[in-house]
Every structure is written in C-alpha cells, then in structure tokens.
Amino acid sequence: MMMKGAVLDFNRSSGEGLIRGDDGTRYAFSATDFKSEAAPKPGQTVDFEVKDGRATAIYALATKGMTIDMNDAAQRISAFAKEAKVDATAKKVLENLKGGPKDRIGVGLSAAAILCLFLPFLHVPFLGSVSLIETAWGKLLFVIALGLAFLCYQGMDRKWVKVAACAFAAVALINSWAIIADLSSVDNLTNAFMGASRNRRSFLELLAFGFYATLVSTALLMASAFLRKKAHTTQA
Structure with a gap:
C-alpha cells in the first residue's frame, strides 16, 4: 500500500527511525529502506510503502523553497568540532x-x-x-x-x-x-x-x-x- 507521510525521528547510530503516515499511524523504518541519496531528516516529507506494519521503499519528496534541518546541522558541526579537536581546545x-x-x-x-x-x-x-x-x-x-x-x-x-x-x-x-x-x-x-x-x-x-x-x-x-x-x- 502506497502512502505519504513525514519523518518524525531518525537515529544515525542505530539506523532506525519513525514515519508518521497521512493516516495518523506511526511506522518504523530502517535506513536500508530509505532509497533517496541523502539521509532521512526529521520533518522531511516522504513517499513510502507499508509492509508488515513497517515503512519500506521510502523516497523523499521534493519540497518548495529551502529548508534547514537544525538538528542535522548541529550534529554535523559537533562532529566537525570533535574531528578538528576544537571542542577539546575550547574546554582546555x-x-x-x-x-x-x-x-x-x-x-x-x-x-x-x-x-x-x-x-x-x-x-x-x-x-x-x-x-x-x-x-x-x-x-x-x-x-x-x-x-x-x-x-x-x-x-x-x-x-x-x-x-x-x-x-x-x-x-x-x-x-x-x-x-x-x-x-x-x-x-x-x-x-x-x-x-x-x-x-x-x-x-x-x-x-x-x-x-x-x-x-x-x-x-x-x-x-x-x-x-x-x-x-x-x-x-x-
């Protein structure tokens, strides 16, 4: 069954996330089922299939205008700071x-x-x-x-x-x-x-x-x- 919805949450570590379908039901999904090139982002509109109560064959839908995912940006900045050891220097x-x-x-x-x-x-x-x-x-x-x-x-x-x-x-x-x-x-x-x-x-x-x-x-x-x-x- 084809359906549309929005990504509620996605954990990069576990590779698991949740999608809220237009029917109001929450569907769990795995990163391997996300077919778009970019990683899932909270609030992202997606098109997906429901199989055995889980979301599969998930594709991100194009959105009008430019959207900025602050959570994703914060994670990327934090990862960069740790890699560059900036956070350790600031702490010292x-x-x-x-x-x-x-x-x-x-x-x-x-x-x-x-x-x-x-x-x-x-x-x-x-x-x-x-x-x-x-x-x-x-x-x-x-x-x-x-x-x-x-x-x-x-x-x-x-x-x-x-x-x-x-x-x-x-x-x-x-x-x-x-x-x-x-x-x-x-x-x-x-x-x-x-x-x-x-x-x-x-x-x-x-x-x-x-x-x-x-x-x-x-x-x-x-x-x-x-x-x-x-x-x-x-x-x-």
Whole structure:
C-alpha cells in the first residue's frame, strides 16, 4: 500500500527511525529502506510503502523553497568540532581561565605595555600631548599586547610568547622611528615659521613620558619572553 507521510525521528547510530503516515499511524523504518541519496531528516516529507506494519521503499519528496534541518546541522558541526579537536581546545581554554594566570609576570608586563599606549606619547607643537593609542600602529600594538596577555594567562608554549613579543617589539620600533621622523619634520616646520632659537627644544625633548615607558615595557617583554623559562602549566 502506497502512502505519504513525514519523518518524525531518525537515529544515525542505530539506523532506525519513525514515519508518521497521512493516516495518523506511526511506522518504523530502517535506513536500508530509505532509497533517496541523502539521509532521512526529521520533518522531511516522504513517499513510502507499508509492509508488515513497517515503512519500506521510502523516497523523499521534493519540497518548495529551502529548508534547514537544525538538528542535522548541529550534529554535523559537533562532529566537525570533535574531528578538528576544537571542542577539546575550547574546554582546555575555559579550564585554564578558571584556574587563573599561568604566567603572572607575562600577564603583568602585557598589561603594563597596554597601559603605556594610553600615556602621553609625544608633544606636538600647537597640538599638545598625543597618546599612542590614537594611531593605527598603537591600535595594532594594543591587539598584539592583548594576544600576548592571553598566551601568558593560558601558559601556552613559550615559542608563541616569543613570537608575540617579537611582533610587539618590531611594531613598537617601527612606530617609534616613524614618530621621531614625523616629529622632527613638525619641529623643523614650526621653527621655519617661528624662527630658529637657541632655546628651541629638539624633537627628542618633545617626546613625552609614554614614549620612554613604551620602550621600557617593550624591553621587559622581550626579556621575559626570551630569558625566563617556560611557566608552569597544569594539564587539562
């Protein structure tokens, strides 16, 4: 007897499922009886035959529009996460966050480096004090320092801490030279209008406390990354 209905449930592990026919009866079926290429999905409209109280020769019927099976999507995402070991990594990260920082010195120095970015970095004639965080380079340093703090908090492999510290130092150096060059040009331009004076400040004197603090924090980060041994880590 031919009949139409909808898939109520399907267990991938056992290969068994249930179909509710248009007559209101539930019919059990096996995956081997599902003739369509794709696996059965809950809510899917099907055409089937009834034999000995079970659904056989089951074919999925075309549906209008696009339908998304959230249960199937969740199962696929979960399977992918387990295969890629993403779930294990996420679990370890969460456990480490609950356990507190593994490298307190590294986290503290990263926080200090971030603080330095907000300090007055230089004094520009007619503009006053400017912090490094206002520049694109400063924002990049902020992101790198956050990443470095996370690595130290998690007690990650020392090589990643070294890479992050080197990236911070490289950007800080490039930025410092760029700032000095720009400030020198501004200073020369200012004196061209105002007239040179023996009492005029050099561009190095125009650098503010944040500039020196950033250099010191960068040096300390490098020393911490390369001179200290790997911080103690707990097994997740």
